[in-house]
Amino acid sequence: xxxxxxxxxxxxxxxxxxxxxxxxxxxxxxxxLVLVARSADALGRLAEELRETHGVRxxxxxxxxxxxxxxxxxxxxxxMRGTEVDLLVNNAGTGAVGPFFAQSFDRDRxxxxxxxxxxxxxxxxxxxxxxxxxxxxxxxxxxxxxxxxLPYQAGYAATKAFVLSFTEAVAEELRGSGVRVMxxxxxxxDTGFFDGTAATMSPxxxxxxxxAARTLDDFARGRTASFPGRASDRVLTFLPRLLPRSTAVRxxxxxxxxxxxxxx
Ligand SMILES: NC(=O)c1ccc[n+]([C@@H]2O[C@H](COP(=O)([O-])OP(=O)(O)OC[C@H]3O[C@@H](n4cnc5c(N)ncnc54)[C@H](OP(=O)(O)O)[C@@H]3O)[C@@H](O)[C@H]2O)c1
Numbered sequence: 001x002x003x004x005x006x007x008x009x010x011x012x013x014x015x016x017x018x019x020x021x022x023x024x025x026x027x028x029x030x031x032x033l034v035l036v037a038r039s040a041d042a043l044g045r046l047a048e049e050l051r052e053t054h055g056v057r058x059x060x061x062x063x064x065x066x067x068x069x070x071x072x073x074x075x076x077x078x079x080m081r082g083t084e085v086d087l088l089v090n091n092a093g094t095g096a097v098g099p100f101f102a103q104s105f106d107r108d109r110x111x112x113x114x115x116x117x118x119x120x121x122x123x124x125x126x127x128x129x130x131x132x133x134x135x136x137x138x139x140x141x142x143x144x145x146x147x148x149x150l151p152y153q154a155g156y157a158a159t160k161a162f163v164l165s166f167t168e169a170v171a172e173e174l175r176g177s178g179v180r181v182m183x184x185x186x187x188x189x190d191t192g193f194f195d196g197t198a199a200t201m202s203p204x205x206x207x208x209x210x211x212a213a214r215t216l217d218d219f220a221r222g223r224t225a226s227f228p229g230r231a232s233d234r235v236l237t238f239l240p241r242l243l244p245r246s247t248a249v250r251x252x253x254x255x256x257x258x259x260x261x262x263x264x
Contacts (some may be wrong), residue, residue, distance in 0.1 A: 003220045005030030008057075010078075010085045010126065012065060012118070013092030015042040017191030018141060021212035022089055023050065023058075029216065032057040034083060036074055037092065038064050059083065065092055066113040071121035078126070084133070088126045090119040091141040095156030097199040098264035108155035115159035120166065127170075127179060134178040139219055140167045144187040144229065147237040149245075151253035152261035171224045184215040184226040187233025198264045206230060 009026045013019035015037035023033050027050040035043045040062035047058035061077045063070045078085060093115045096107035123138055130136025143157075146164035150157035164183060171181035188205040206229050214228030227234040240248040256262065 002030075004087070004216065006032075007086040008032045008034065008084060009087040009089060010034040010036060010074075011089040011091055012036045012122065014046065015039040017193065018186070018189060018208045018211050019089075019091040020046060021208035022091060022215070025209070025212040025216055026087075026089075027054040027056045027058070030054070030056065031087070034059050034061060034078070034085065036061050036063055036065070038062060065118035065122075066110050068113075071118045071125060074122065075125035084129070085126050086130075086135070087137045087139065088122060088130075089139045089141070090122055092118070093141065093143075093159075095153055095159070095193070097153055097156075097194065097197045097261050099152060099262060100154045111156055111159050115156075116162050119163060123170065130179045131174075131177060136179045137219060138170075138179065138181045139184060139215065140181070141184050141186070141215070142167065144185050144227075144233045144237055146183075146185060148240040148252050149249045150256060151249065152256040152264070168224070180219075180222070180224075182219050182224050182226060184211070184218070184228060185233075185237065186211045186215075186227075187229035187236075189229065199259070199261055202259065204230065 004026055009031045011019050011023045014023045014035035023035055023046060027033055033050055033056065035047055035058060037043055043060040043062060047060050050056055050058040061074050063074050065071055094111050096103050119140060127138055140163050142163040143160040145153060145157040146160035167181055167183035174181055188202040189208055189211050190201055190205040191208050194201055211228040215226045218226035
């Protein structure tokens with residue numbers, strides 16, 4: 001789609017999973033890339049692949065976005081290089097799985113730092129410049145987990161509920177400004193998201209490529225929300241609007257118990 005051709009997109013969490021798929025899909029649509037994550041080697045290899053396969057520019061900014069200065073270091077690196085970002089894709093995210101009190105707090109704290117604080121900081125740092133220039137786009141990768149509390153992923157779902165609320169509010173503030181904001185709400189996606197935990201991905205998980213392609217198609221269509229996963233993922237996001245919250249959270253807890261997330 002021509003919306004992306006010749007534009008510069010910054011993708012966080014580009015070293016693997018959905019972020020890597022988004023980067024490949026953007027390059028295939030003619031966008032230049034700024035790839036951000038901690039794994040400099042993996043980003044370097046991807047940058048080389050994108051340059052060779054699609055003839056686009058691809059640069060790397062290795063950063064720990066969960067560190068207090070991580071997001072501002074990325075913004076400073078862009079300024080120093082003179083790189084203007086047309087599309088910011090806040091994709092990097094992590095989440096703890098298991099009963100809240102059975103885990104060390106560190107993983108949940110890291111998720112808040114990355115999924116919430118870094119997302120807001122990059123939106124502010126890079127979005128301000130887009131506003132000055134009068135055009136740009138911001139895509140926040142949240143999750144279908146944003147729409148209801150999720151027992152055994154309590155902290156993670158709460159960070160995604162934050163992203164949903166924040167994204168909708170900022171999208172409305174910026175309506176008519178030339179800067180568009182969209183949230184993407186995937187369901188289970190076949191990535192290494194659960195690596196390092198005892199949880200396993202649902203066998204019904206969709207491919208990261210499908211999530212990436214549908215998210216970018218929806219943004220190009222001018223949508224403010226994208227549901228790039230299975231139709232059933234989207235249907236489930238309606239349940240909390242129809243049922244009492246106490247019932248919705250019971251059902252969500254039951255689903256996660258079926259996946260044995262209570263035993264992680
Ligand atoms: N997979 C799913 O089922 C699913 C469903 C709905 C929503 N999502 C959301 O989709 C997004 C991507 O998830 P995924 O499944 O692709 O996960 P993933 O395969 O685990 O990839 C996570 C990415 O985030 C980066 N990252 C992690 N910690 C970071 C940090 N401190 N600083 C900078 N980058 C960091 C990782 O790179 P480094 O390790 O190199 O830093 C990696 O590139 C997340 O926001 C997730 O919540 C996933």
